[in-house]
Amino acid sequence: MRAAMTVLVAVGITHLAAQWFRIGPVAEVTQVLLMPLLALALWAGTAAPRGLLVRLALIALGFSWLGDTIPRFVGGEPGFLGMLGSFLIAQLLYAVAFWPWRHGSWLRRPRAVLIYLLVALLIVALSALGAGRLLPAVLIYAVAICAMALLATGLGRLGTLGGAVFVVSDSLIALDAFGVLTLPAHSVWVMTTYLAAQVLLVLAVRRADGEAPAGRR
Secondary structure (H helix, E strand, C coil): CHHHHHHHHHHHHHHHHHHHCCCHHHHHHHHHHHHHHHHHHHHHCCCCCCCHHHHHHHHHHHHHHHHHHHHHCCCHHHHHHHHHHHHHHHHHHHHHHHHHHHHHCHHHCHHHHHHHHHHHHHHHHHHHHHHHHHHHHHHHHHHHHHHHHHHHHHHCHHHHHHHHHHHHHHHHHHHHHCCCCCCCCHHHHHHHHHHHHHHHHHHHHHHHHHHCCCCCC
16 A cells, blocks of 8 residues: 555646646646546555445545546536535435445544535535535435435545545535635645545545454454
8 A cells, every 4th residue: 555655645746736837738637547546555454355336435435536537628617516425425425435434433423424414405505606506416416415414434544534635625616616715726726625635535545444343354
């Protein structure tokens, strides 16, 4: 796993630098390499037979890769919907993967659930005017990612942080896409939080898989 993570870090830094300096071709190529490298790291860091948690996480990374890749070939609204749909499936797969750990998650803390729901509603409300007919899709996605983030808390601190950072990353995408907020070097912030979230979730999955009894795996 260490070798794959080393390569991932190198490619990730290259990608962020390309985003910062607006070197389009380098940014395009490196972005589509990130999720395969992370999947390779997860595969290398877990032992056979790999449990459902790891297998679902690997498939979620595959759909995340589709979300990264589709907008490079399909533009406009179809490309955005393709990206949104791919990441929606990824979030649902993560949520299903984390479900067996729900009893240790924040789902039993009403205040925490309320905070995540309020964040989702706030982002949807801010995006409503710009989203137009895409608003139902945005709402569904917001609920899905918040559910994933809440379930990820069952995997400990790494999962908690990974889920929360993923919410931040996708919120930045929505706010920019629908004309609400665009930060300086916006794409750098989006990709930094996105990559950090995925890495944290993978590390949480690896740790939980290693600690889980064989039957639970």
